[in-house]
Amino acid sequence: MTPQRLLLFSAARQLFALNLQEVCEVMEPQQCYPFAGAPPHYLGLINFHGNLTALVDLAGFLGLKSRPLPGKLLVIDTKLAHLALKVDAVGSILDAASITGAGSHDDPLTEALLETPQGSVRLLRLEALLGGLEQELRDSAPNTAKPGGT
Amino acid sequence: MSQYKALFLSESREYLRSIAEQVVALEQSPGERTAVDALFRGAHSLKGMAASMEYGDVVVVAHGMEDLMARVRDGALPFDAGVADLLLEGVDLIDVLLQDVEQERPSTLPTGDYAQRLATYTPSAQEAAPVEKGEPQEAGAPPSPAAELPPLPAAEAEKGKEPAGEAGGTVRVRTELLDHLINLTGELVTNKQRLLNIGRELASPPLNDAVSETAKLLRALHDEVMKVRLMPFEAISDRFQRSVRSVAKKSGKEIHFELTGREIGLDRGMLEQLVDPLNHILRNAVDHGIEESGERERAGKPARGTVRLAVTRDRDRIQIMVRDDGRGMEPRAMIEAAIAKGLLSPEEGELLSPEQALMLSCIPGFSTAKQVTDISGRGVGMDAVNTAIQKLGGTLSIDSEPGAGTTVTLRLPLTIAIIHALVVQVGQVKAAIPVNAVQRTVELSRGQIETMGKRQMFQLDGEPIPLLSLNRVMGLPLGRFPDGILPLFVTQARGRRVGVVVDHLLGQHELFVKQLGRPLDKMAGVAGGATLGDGEIVAILDLAGLL
Numbered sequence: 021m022t023p024q025r026l027l028l029f030s031a032a033r034q035l036f037a038l039n040l041q042e043v044c045e046v047m048e049p050q051q052c053y054p055f056a057g058a059p060p061h062y063l064g065l066i067n068f069h070g071n072l073t074a075l076v077d078l079a080g081f082l083g084l085k086s087r088p089l090p091g092k093l094l095v096i097d098t099k100l101a102h103l104a105l106k107v108d109a110v111g112s113i114l115d116a117a118s119i120t121g122a123g124s125h126d127d128p129l130t131e132a133l134l135e136t137p138q139g140s141v142r143l144l145r146l147e148a149l150l151g152g153l154e155q156e157l158r159d160s161a162p163n164t165a166k167p168g169g170t
Numbered sequence: 171m172s173q174y175k176a177l178f179l180s181e182s183r184e185y186l187r188s189i190a191e192q193v194v195a196l197e198q199s200p201g202e203r204t205a206v207d208a209l210f211r212g213a214h215s216l217k218g219m220a221a222s223m224e225y226g227d228v229v230v231v232a233h234g235m236e237d238l239m240a241r242v243r244d245g246a247l248p249f250d251a252g253v254a255d256l257l258l259e260g261v262d263l264i265d266v267l268l269q270d271v272e273q274e275r276p277s278t279l280p281t282g283d284y285a286q287r288l289a290t291y292t293p294s295a296q297e298a299a300p301v302e303k304g305e306p307q308e309a310g311a312p313p314s315p316a317a318e319l320p321p322l323p324a325a326e327a328e329k330g331k332e333p334a335g336e337a338g339g340t341v342r343v344r345t346e347l348l349d350h351l352i353n354l355t356g357e358l359v360t361n362k363q364r365l366l367n368i369g370r371e372l373a374s375p376p377l378n379d380a381v382s383e384t385a386k387l388l389r390a391l392h393d394e395v396m397k398v399r400l401m402p403f404e405a406i407s408d409r410f411q412r413s414v415r416s417v418a419k420k421s422g423k424e425i426h427f428e429l430t431g432r433e434i435g436l437d438r439g440m441l442e443q444l445v446d447p448l449n450h451i452l453r454n455a456v457d458h459g460i461e462e463s464g465e466r467e468r469a470g471k472p473a474r475g476t477v478r479l480a481v482t483r484d485r486d487r488i489q490i491m492v493r494d495d496g497r498g499m500e501p502r503a504m505i506e507a508a509i510a511k512g513l514l515s516p517e518e519g520e521l522l523s524p525e526q527a528l529m530l531s532c533i534p535g536f537s538t539a540k541q542v543t544d545i546s547g548r549g550v551g552m553d554a555v556n557t558a559i560q561k562l563g564g565t566l567s568i569d570s571e572p573g574a575g576t577t578v579t580l581r582l583p584l585t586i587a588i589i590h591a592l593v594v595q596v597g598q599v600k601a602a603i604p605v606n607a608v609q610r611t612v613e614l615s616r617g618q619i620e621t622m623g624k625r626q627m628f629q630l631d632g633e634p635i636p637l638l639s640l641n642r643v644m645g646l647p648l649g650r651f652p653d654g655i656l657p658l659f660v661t662q663a664r665g666r667r668v669g670v671v672v673d674h675l676l677g678q679h680e681l682f683v684k685q686l687g688r689p690l691d692k693m694a695g696v697a698g699g700a701t702l703g704d705g706e707i708v709a710i711l712d713l714a715g716l717l
């Protein structure tokens with residue numbers, strides 16, 4: 021079921037949407053501190069009102085070509101995750117009533133492909149996105165069999 | 171949830187915990203009149219509270235327990251294993267019913283014929299029922315004579331007391347409020363570091379004095395806030411008594427369980443995370459450490475084995491010891507088992523001290539092999555136990571004497587919220603290592619490095635220590651060290667000491683630990699994060715998960 025209100029944004033020249041209730045803040049890019057051991061689309065950690073929050077380049081995670089723009093940060097509701105997504109730009113808030121059509125998409129992270137006055141929008145499934153990020157981290161656990169050496 | 175329901179749940183659980191503790195204590199010392207009375211009163215109070223809230227199922231179960239205890243109190247029934255089983259079954263039943271109340275769902279657990287079995291219980295009826303394999307009680311045998319038991323420690327004499335409720339001078343506080351206080355205090359500690367940095371840059375004596383005074387006040391505030399979060403160890407201890415009882419019954423062993431230090435306060439968050447590791451250690455002690463009665467008697471020991479759980483506090487450290495008087499562990503057998511399993515080369519085995527050999531039981535993969543467990547008599551889940559203790563910022567050590575028993579000692583910080591950590595630089599990344607995982611730091615010249623096979627080692631106190639690169643482990647470019655000096659810290663990994671080379675040792679910091687939420691909490695080798703005084707964020711490494 022399509023949420024009542026969606027937040028539209030763009031990444032890698034594509035339009036995406038998230039359920040507005042899943043996003044708690046849109047921020048300008050801020051100081052980010054790198055940490056090792058995670059896949060390259062993890063840009064680092066930011067301090068969001070005292071919560072240490074992972075910053076992920078959404079385009080990179082989706083296997084799309086990331087744009088080297090300052091972009092915006094979408095901070096996910098802290099009750100759901102400590103995660104911010106770096107996107108290219110944030111657009112309007114879309115009311116469900118203005119959606120003219122909906123179709124399926126073969127990407128499991130996409131809940132639906134929505135037809136809107138702004139064009140085709142991929143409505144992201146946040147739980148699947150979080151699950152995918154977690155699975156990646158489990159898979160990238162350090163290889164303890166590596167021999168020592170300096 | 172209404173405030174009344176929250177209060178009911180909280181108090182009911184305290185009563186349940188107290189009842190379970192007293193049941194197990196009474197089994198070991200059936201003559202304790204005060205405990206019999208307290209058990210009766212506990213069931214009665216529970217029934218009254220449930221009745222006032224109109225939770226009928228809880229009333230039925232508690233009422234049956236109360237009646238059974240009334241028969242014991244009046245001398246109509248001996249307090250035997252059958253009574254204990256029924257009361258503990260009642261505790262479990264009510265616990266499930268309370269979960270239903272908490273979740274605001276209808277009761278999912280039928281109380282069945284429990285009330286009937288309580289009402290009609292007689293010792294002979296219990297004997298006719300199927301007895302668990304290895305049940306030490308013989309048909310018609312009287313309860314285990316208390317005369318065989320060593321005298322109970324002073325803390326045990328308090329068993330008869332009622333659970334502490336809201337008394338004069340105390341209040342119940344929501345745990346979220348305490349967590350918020352801790353969080354604010356942690357932020358203040360971080361900000362203090364920022365002020366110290368600014369003070370150094372400005373070189374202003376009055377500012378430095380003011381910051382120094384603020385730092386002292388913050389330390390005092392932190393200590394006080396942490397005390398508020400402390401809960402007595404007895405908040406979790408009933409589970410251990412029941413766990414030991416259950417394993418002893420299943421394995422047909424006679425066990426005397428002693429618990430001391432139940433009044434020692436530990437951080438609430440720490441207590442919750444200690445339950446599983448301590449259960450593992452205690453189960454191992456009973457299941458693998460303590461011998462069968464016959465074997466003990468042949469070895470000149472009392473037929474009944476003793477397992478002791480002792481909690482002590484020394485300033486800001488907590489020590490928990492689990493000691494058994496069982497068969498103990500043989501270091502040589504441990505080494506041979508690890509070699510057979512391919513976890514250790516024979517050459518490496520030769521280098522291990524007896525203490526290091528005992529720690530082999532904490533290597534992942536060591537404990538899973540049945541034949542290894544049989545040889546060592548230990549090991550089930552010890553890798554998980556060690557990891558859990560290290561995550562809490564603690565250490566685990568094992569001491570054992572073949573034939574005389576084993577002692578597992580946990581040393582833990584009083585709090586897990588603020589830690590002292592060594593901050594290191596690896597590539598472009600800074601990371602923090604809790605200082606209790608760091609045995610020492612070393613600056614090594616290249617000439618001190620020896621190559622043994624594929625490994626690079628150095629000598630420390632006459633012991634060859636293998637070298638690891640933290641950069642390599644974390645997938646970062648290796649350091650260059652143009653001055654020929656390699657900074658490293660020495661830690662314990664997989665049962666032996668290793669030197670972990672980093673690019674720079676940046677010094678020790680007082681850090682407020684923040685948990686990482688989804689998705690980073692799934693990342694192996696990271697225990698949390700913290701903000702340094704200049705606002706920089708660092709990951710706190712969990713070396714046990716990383717190395």
